[in-house]
Every structure is written in C-alpha cells, then in structure tokens.
Amino acid sequence: MDLILLSPDELALRLSKVREQMAAQGIESALITSNANLYYLTGRVFSGFIYLPPMGAEPVYFVKRPVHMHGQRMAEIRKPEQMLEELAKLAAPAPHAFGLELNHLPYSMAQRLCAALEWADAPLNISPALDLARAVKTDHELTLQRISGAKHERVYRKIPQLFQPGMSDIELQIEIERVSRLEGCLGQFRVAGEYMEIYMGNVLAGENADAPSPYDFAMGGAGLDPSIPVGANGTLLKPGMAVMIDMNGDFTGYMTDMTRTFAVGTLPDEAMHAHQTSIDICRELARMGKPGVEARALYDCAAEMAAAQGLADYFMGHRQHAGFVGHGVGIEINELPVIAPRSKYVLQEHNVIALEPKFVIPNVGAVGIENTYIVTDGDSGMECITRAPQEIISFDR
Amino acid sequence: MDLILLSPDELALRLSKVREQMAAQGIESALITSNANLYYLTGRVFSGFIYLPPMGAEPVYFVKRPVHMHGQRMAEIRKPEQMLEELAKLAAPAPHAFGLELNHLPYSMAQRLCAALEWADAPLNISPALDLARAVKTDHELTLQRISGAKHERVYRKIPQLFQPGMSDIELQIEIERVSRLEGCLGQFRVAGEYMEIYMGNVLAGENADAPSPYDFAMGGAGLDPSIPVGANGTLLKPGMAVMIDMNGDFTGYMTDMTRTFAVGTLPDEAMHAHQTSIDICRELARMGKPGVEARALYDCAAEMAAAQGLADYFMGHRQHAGFVGHGVGIEINELPVIAPRSKYVLQEHNVIALEPKFVIPNVGAVGIENTYIVTDGDSGMECITRAPQEIISFDR
Numbered sequence: 001m002d003l004i005l006l007s008p009d010e011l012a013l014r015l016s017k018v019r020e021q022m023a024a025q026g027i028e029s030a031l032i033t034s035n036a037n038l039y040y041l042t043g044r045v046f047s048g049f050i051y052l053p054p055m056g057a058e059p060v061y062f063v064k065r066p067v068h069m070h071g072q073r074m075a076e077i078r079k080p081e082q083m084l085e086e087l088a089k090l091a092a093p094a095p096h097a098f099g100l101e102l103n104h105l106p107y108s109m110a111q112r113l114c115a116a117l118e119w120a121d122a123p124l125n126i127s128p129a130l131d132l133a134r135a136v137k138t139d140h141e142l143t144l145q146r147i148s149g150a151k152h153e154r155v156y157r158k159i160p161q162l163f164q165p166g167m168s169d170i171e172l173q174i175e176i177e178r179v180s181r182l183e184g185c186l187g188q189f190r191v192a193g194e195y196m197e198i199y200m201g202n203v204l205a206g207e208n209a210d211a212p213s214p215y216d217f218a219m220g221g222a223g224l225d226p227s228i229p230v231g232a233n234g235t236l237l238k239p240g241m242a243v244m245i246d247m248n249g250d251f252t253g254y255m256t257d258m259t260r261t262f263a264v265g266t267l268p269d270e271a272m273h274a275h276q277t278s279i280d281i282c283r284e285l286a287r288m289g290k291p292g293v294e295a296r297a298l299y300d301c302a303a304e305m306a307a308a309q310g311l312a313d314y315f316m317g318h319r320q321h322a323g324f325v326g327h328g329v330g331i332e333i334n335e336l337p338v339i340a341p342r343s344k345y346v347l348q349e350h351n352v353i354a355l356e357p358k359f360v361i362p363n364v365g366a367v368g369i370e371n372t373y374i375v376t377d378g379d380s381g382m383e384c385i386t387r388a389p390q391e392i393i394s395f396d397r
Numbered sequence: 398m399d400l401i402l403l404s405p406d407e408l409a410l411r412l413s414k415v416r417e418q419m420a421a422q423g424i425e426s427a428l429i430t431s432n433a434n435l436y437y438l439t440g441r442v443f444s445g446f447i448y449l450p451p452m453g454a455e456p457v458y459f460v461k462r463p464v465h466m467h468g469q470r471m472a473e474i475r476k477p478e479q480m481l482e483e484l485a486k487l488a489a490p491a492p493h494a495f496g497l498e499l500n501h502l503p504y505s506m507a508q509r510l511c512a513a514l515e516w517a518d519a520p521l522n523i524s525p526a527l528d529l530a531r532a533v534k535t536d537h538e539l540t541l542q543r544i545s546g547a548k549h550e551r552v553y554r555k556i557p558q559l560f561q562p563g564m565s566d567i568e569l570q571i572e573i574e575r576v577s578r579l580e581g582c583l584g585q586f587r588v589a590g591e592y593m594e595i596y597m598g599n600v601l602a603g604e605n606a607d608a609p610s611p612y613d614f615a616m617g618g619a620g621l622d623p624s625i626p627v628g629a630n631g632t633l634l635k636p637g638m639a640v641m642i643d644m645n646g647d648f649t650g651y652m653t654d655m656t657r658t659f660a661v662g663t664l665p666d667e668a669m670h671a672h673q674t675s676i677d678i679c680r681e682l683a684r685m686g687k688p689g690v691e692a693r694a695l696y697d698c699a700a701e702m703a704a705a706q707g708l709a710d711y712f713m714g715h716r717q718h719a720g721f722v723g724h725g726v727g728i729e730i731n732e733l734p735v736i737a738p739r740s741k742y743v744l745q746e747h748n749v750i751a752l753e754p755k756f757v758i759p760n761v762g763a764v765g766i767e768n769t770y771i772v773t774d775g776d777s778g779m780e781c782i783t784r785a786p787q788e789i790i791s792f793d794r
Contacts, residue, residue: 005623035592035594039623039624043623044623044624044626045594045611045623045624045625045626046611046626047592047611047612047613048611064611065609065610065611065612065613065717066608066609066610066611066617066626066717067609067716067717068609068716068717100504102503102504102505103503103505103506104503105503105504106499106500106501106502106503106504107497107499107502107503107504107507107520107522108499108500108522108524109500110504123504125504125505127505170578171579174575174578174579175575177574177575177578178571178572178574178575181567181571181574182568182571184621186596186621186622186624186625187596187597187625188594188595188596188625190594195432195444197432197442197585197587198585199583199584199585200584211463212462212463212464212465213462213463214442214443214444214445214461214462214463215444215462216444216462220463224581224583225583225649225650226402226436226440226441226442226650227436227441227442227583227647227649227650227728228442228583228584228585228650229441229442229443229463250624252622252624253622253623253624253625319464319465320462320463320464320465331624
C-alpha cells in the first residue's frame with residue numbers, strides 16, 4: 001500500500017501552506033503527530049510521525065503501523081528512538097527551531113520525542129500553524145466536503161419518515177444514526193480538544209435542550225448517563241415540543257455540520273419566530289461572509305439581530321450560553337475560524353464555516369438551524385453546502 | 398445538580414486508592430484533568446479539574462462547565478488562572494511534589510496549569526498512579542460492569558436474527574449498532590491514548606480481517622475510508638466466510654469487551670479448530686487467572702497453546718500481529734493490566750480483563766472469541782461477565 005494517497009500537486013500545496021504558516025511563526029522544522037494532521041499531509045491515518053526538516057527539505061515519513069507501507073523517504077520504526085538513525089541514513093537535516101503539536105501532544109510524549117531527536121531546548125508550538133493552514137481548504141478538500149454535504153442532506157430529507165408517535169428522543173436518534181450509516185456516514189466525529197467527546201451527534205427534545213453540558217458545543221442536553229452527559233436523555237416526544245436534530249455528516253473524512261428543527265404538532269409563535277430569526281441570521285451572515293471580513297463581525301451581527309427580535313435571553317442557550325455562533329469545520333468538527341466576539345480572525349477565501357444561530361425557548365425546546373458554508377470571493381456570498389429544507393417540519397401525519 | 402454522584406464511602410475508597418498509588422510514586426499533590434479520571438473521582442464528566450492537595454487534605458473541585466453545580470470545596474472558574482485565588486479562600490495547601498496526567502494532558506495545557514498554580518518545577522507524572530488505582534475495581538464498579546455485560550450479552554443473542562443474505566459487513570454492523578443502541582449502549586467507546594480512535598466496534602468479514610490497521614487493537618480491517626482505517630470495508634458476506642463481531646458494550650459508563658464469530662454457511666476445519674482453540678485458551682486462562690499470577694504468564698500460556706495446535710502463524714493476526722492477548726477494561730477499553738509478554742503486572746483481586754485470543758485464517762477470516770472477566774480470589778478462577786454462546790453460529794437459515 002502507498003503511504004501517500006494525495007496527488008503530488010495536492011501534497012505540495014498542503015506542505016507549502018503548512019510551511020508558510022510555520023515560517024510566519026519562526027518555526028523551521030517539526031514533527032507531525034496527530035491523526036488529523038497525519039491525515040491532512042498524507043491522505044490517510046497511520047501510526048507514526050512526519051518530520052518536516054529545516055531549510056525546506058523534503059518530509060521524512062516514520063511509520064509504526066500498519067506494516068507493509070511503501071513510499072519515498074519512508075522509514076519503518078518500532079519506537080521514536082529509532083528516528084535519529086533513520087534521518088542520518090536519509091541525510092535529512094537535524095531539527096532547528098523545532099516545533100511539535102503542543103496543543104495536542106501529551107506532555108510525556110512531547111518530552112520523549114524531543115529526547116529521541118536530541119532536541120534539548122523547549123519545543124515550539126506548531127499547533128497554531130497547522131490550524132491556520134487547515135482553515136483554508138484546497139479545491140480537493142472542498143470537493144470532499146461538498147460530497148459530505150450532499151449525502152448529509154439526503155439523510156436529513158429522510159428524517160420525517162423516521163418519526164413514530166410514542167418515540168423518545170433517543171429512539172428517533174437511533175433511527176437517524178442507522179439511515180446516516182447506511183448512506184455512508186463513517187460514524188466517527190473527530191473533535192479537537194482533549195476534553196471533547198461526542199457520538200454521532202445530538203437530538204434535543206423539549207426541556208432537555210436547556211440542560212447544561214460540560215462540553216463546548218453550542219447546545220447541551222443531559223444525555224443518558226453522567227459518563228457521557230450530552231444530548232438525548234430519553235425524553236418522550238410530545239405535542240408542542242421542538243426537536244432539534246444536529247447529527248454529523250462525515251462521509252469522506254471531511255465533515256459537514258447541519259442542524260434542523262422538527263416539531264411534534266405545532267409550536268408556539270415565539271418558537272416559530274425564533275426559528276425564522278435563525279434562518280434570517282444565517283441568510284444575512286452568508287451574504288456578509290467574504291474574504292477580508294472579520295469573524296467577530298459575523299458574531300456581532302448575529303447577536304444584534306437576535307437582540308433586535310427580543311431574543312437575546314434565548315440566543316445560543318438559556319440557562320447556559322455558548323460563546324460563539326459558528327466554527328470552522330473540516331477534518332475536525334471544531335476548526336478555525338471561531339465565529340466569536342473576541343476572534344481576531346479575518347475571513348479568507350475557502351474557509352469552511354458552520355453557522356448555528358440557535359435559541360432555547362423555555363417549555364418548548366431548541367429551535368434554529370445550522371449550515372456549513374464555503375467562503376467564496378463571489379458577489380453572492382458564502383456557498384451553502386448543506387441544503388436540506390430550513391423550515392420547521394412537523395412530524396404530524 | 399450535585400457535582401459528586403458517588404456515595405461518600407465510594408468516594409473515600411477511590412480517593413484512598415489513588416492516594417496510595419501516588420504515595421508509592423512520591424507524588425503528594427496533583428491536578429486531575431482527563432474526562433476518564435474526573436468521572437472516576439466524581440461519578441460524572443464535567444469540564445474542570447480536581448485538585449488533590451498535599452498532606453492528604455480534602456480535594457478541591459474546580460468547575461468550568463456545566464453551570465449551576467453544587468458541592469463542598471467546589472469553586473466555579475472560567476479559566477485555570479483563577480485556581481490559586483480559590484485555593485487561598487479555601488485555605489487549601491499549595492502544591493508540593495506536584496503531579497499532572499502527563500500521559501494524557503497536552504504539553505501546552507500542562508505548562509499553563511503549572512503556571513496557574515505557580516509550580517515552577519517540572520511536574521511529576523500522575524498517569525501511572527491513576528492507571529494502577531483504576532486497574533482494581535471497587536464493588537460498585539464491578540456492579541456497573543456486570544450490568545454492561547448482561548446487556549451486551551442480550552445484544553449478541555439477537556445478532557443471528559439480523560443477518561440477511563446479500564448483506565455486506567457494514568450493513569450487518571449497522572443493524573447491530575441499532576440493536577445495541579436500543580438496548581441502551583451509550584455509543585462512545587472511551588479509549589486511552591491520543592492515537593486511538595474507534596466507532597462502536599468492528600465487524601470483520603473474510604480477507605478484510607487480514608488488512609493491517611494503524612490502531613493498536615487486536616485485529617485490523619481496512620475500514621471504509623483512509624480517514625478511519627479500521628474495521629468493516631464493505632465486504633459482501635459470502636458462504637465460507639468467518640464474520641468476527643467485536644462490538645462494544647458501554648451501557649453504564651463501564652465497558653465490557655466481547656467478540657463472537659459467526660459463519661456464512663460452514664467454515665473449513667482449520668478455522669473451526671482455531672476457533673475451538675480460542676475457546677480452550679480462554680477457559681484455561683480463566684482457570685489460571687488468580688491474584689498473584691503474573692499477567693505475562695497468561696500471555697505465555699495462550700501463545701504456547703496456540704503453537705501447540707500449529708496455529709502460531711495465525712495467532713493475534715497474520716500479516717500484522719498484535720503483541721498482546723488481553724487488556725484491562727473499565728471506564729476505558731484499554732486499561733491495565735495488559736496481558737503481554739513483557740508485562741510486569743501481577744494480577745490482583747478485582748482486576749477486570751478482556752481476553753481475546755484470536756486467529757486470522759487466510760481465505761476464511763478471523764475466528765476466536767473475547768470475553769471480559771473479573772479476577773476473584775475463589776477456586777473457580779475468573780468470573781466471566783460476557784456470557785453469550787461461544788461456539789461459531791452459522792447465519793444460514
């Protein structure tokens with residue numbers, strides 16, 4: 001099996017994006033260690049490391065598992081301590097201004113890798129450089145993400161047929177999981193951050209939407225067990241309840257994020273109004289979102305539109321509020337840029353952003369939508385790649 | 398909501414087990430940071446930290462999310478830099494011989510937490526102490542794990558009804574996922590180690606069992622996509638194929654691990670013989686496994702039994718071999734002890750261990766079983782808590 005699954009051009013493009021961000025931060029060499037970034041720079045997840053030498057020299061690939069991989073400048077190793085000898089064989093330059101993924105790599109492994117490369121100084125942090133490189137997608141990545149969006153949409157269009165009277169939130173979720181998996185969803189929902197955990201997504205019905213969660217998602221939910229306290233909690237779906245469905249779309253290694261709201265019977269006017277406000281906010285932000293626009297301007301606009309409609313208390317939660325209205329999405333579900341009040345990020349062409357202006361209405365539940373958008377330089381604003389119907393669909397038949 | 402969901406006795410017991418292991422390693426104070434260990438020491442996952450002060454002083458609980466939690470010696474914080482002020486308010490002793498979860502905590506966060514507590518020395522590594530404490534389960538933990546095992550068994554007993562002629566491995570897996578979720582499976586499969594990722598488990602059919610994977614699981618599989626290269630790959634289930642089903646059981650926050658092998662039609666004698674050898678190995682290891690027995694003795698016995706049956710080449714893989722035959726299981730699927738040739742662990746009462754002597758037979762697939770056992774001090778050996786039928790069941794009807 002070939003280690004590198006990317007085309008030579010695609011590989012060169014991604015490496016140059018990473019190198020450019022490294023240079024901007026004064027990092028000249030690095031070891032790439034996380035599954036997400038190994039995948040970014042080869043097109044596959046493997047157990048091992050990629051060494052980016054100083055002076056722009058070609059990468060060296062260290063592979064522990066799987067066995068029997070092939071590639072140029074590739075060395076099979078059993079442990080990190082073999083790296084230095086392999087670098088000597090390949091005449092690769094030793095580390096200089098050396099970085100590691102310090103926002104991700106465990107402390108003890110970072111120390112071990114430095115020792116293995118005889119790097120005595122404190123390592124530099126290459127995580128921000130990788131995050132910034134990945135925040136601007138290549139055309140190939142956009143293609144994969146559009147495919148995910150199209151399959152994700154097919155799943156959402158099937159949701160109304162899955163509801164049965166008497167169902168609980170989790171029973172409905174399980175049927176959506178099944179349909180999504182049959183459509184090709186890979187299941188895994190990669191999230192950055194060691195404290196983040198989630199299954200395939202969440203269905204939040206009625207008051208459970210107001211249960212605070214420890215995780216840094218837009219919405220909460222008590223979950224089924226305190227060991228995984230998020231999402232559906234067994235709430236029976238009853239007339240007058242809003243049912244927010246935020247199930248992940250990972251069909252290609254690149255994710256799309258989409259949320260739609262359904263209703264059992266009809267919802268009170270306040271909830272319908274809040275939902276329409278969410279649609280309006282998405283439309284306005286999609287119009288605004290262009291290269292050169294500050295991410296925080298999008299947040300401010302969303303918060304102002306919510307407040308103008310008298311919905312500030314319910315915006316992004318009620319008992320517990322999330323501090324953002326959107327986030328980058330790609331190999332992981334929570335990439336740059338974050339659309340938040342203090343973000344300093346300026347939008348660039350081919351950022352991919354999920355916008356999720358949501359509201360929690362007491363006694364009704366969560367309403368609103370989420371879409372994934374590509375930032376383009378065209379006049380029509382951002383391109384929505386999650387195109388299921390946006391209005392609240394009633395489960396009544 | 399109360400932060401601590403454990404009874405006072407259970408909490409005291411777990412703290413004393415952790416303190417004992419810390420003392421053995423010369424660690425006097427620590428900050429607990431991982432979801433798995435926060436759950437171990439409170440009974441819930443939350444966003445925050447537990448400070449274990451020196452001199453055996455009572456823990457202090459720092460909670461970022463969810464909001465509105467209640468508890469003694471609990472402080473709500475927004476960021477780690479607020480910890481020191483809160484410790485002063487509670488008159489809690491400052492760190493001394495201070496440890497962090499260095500096998501898990503990212504390097505940059507470890508540095509930030511040390512700075513926040515004004516700890517200037519290198520932090521000690523508390524990960525091994527926590528791993529060792531958690532390797533010996535309390536009675537309450539065993540109860541939760543037995544409940545998981547019983548529900549896990551119910552799922553496996555339904556598997557023969559889920560097969561339909563013409564199905565692929567992933568289609569069968571999706572139906573098992575659904576039945577498991579309806580039985581109460583929480584879905585999430587917590588694994589230790591930053592490189593480990595898995596969905597709900599794996600179904601391996603035919604030759605796909607021999608596809609090497611980057612992950613450190615007993616078996617491989619190509620997976621559906623190079624972004625998650627493990628498990629089912631869309632293989633059509635055909636006569637003569639072994640179908641190994643290794644789907645997780647997490648119904649309580651405590652996991653059980655169980656594998657069974659099914660067959661489409663009949664399998665060649667060699668595969669049937671290897672499967673029976675797996676059953677025999679499990680029976681023998683369960684008899685051997687007692688407090689005081691070395692973990693590696695179990696591995697050696699398994700490898701010898703496999704070799705004596707002429708199956709050494711197929712034991713724990715064929716193209717790629719796993720270096721263990723079992724592992725601890727609890728809050729995470731890969732806990733101590735590891736049942737491996739160089740393990741120095743000596744079994745203790747109430748270790749919980751998954752044993753998985755498996756074989757990959759070329760042209761047929763993977764055969765063998767996996768069970769989860771509790772180490773007891775009784776004469777009858779280890780207690781099996783995953784009691785589905787062990788023989789190969791044919792899908793033919």
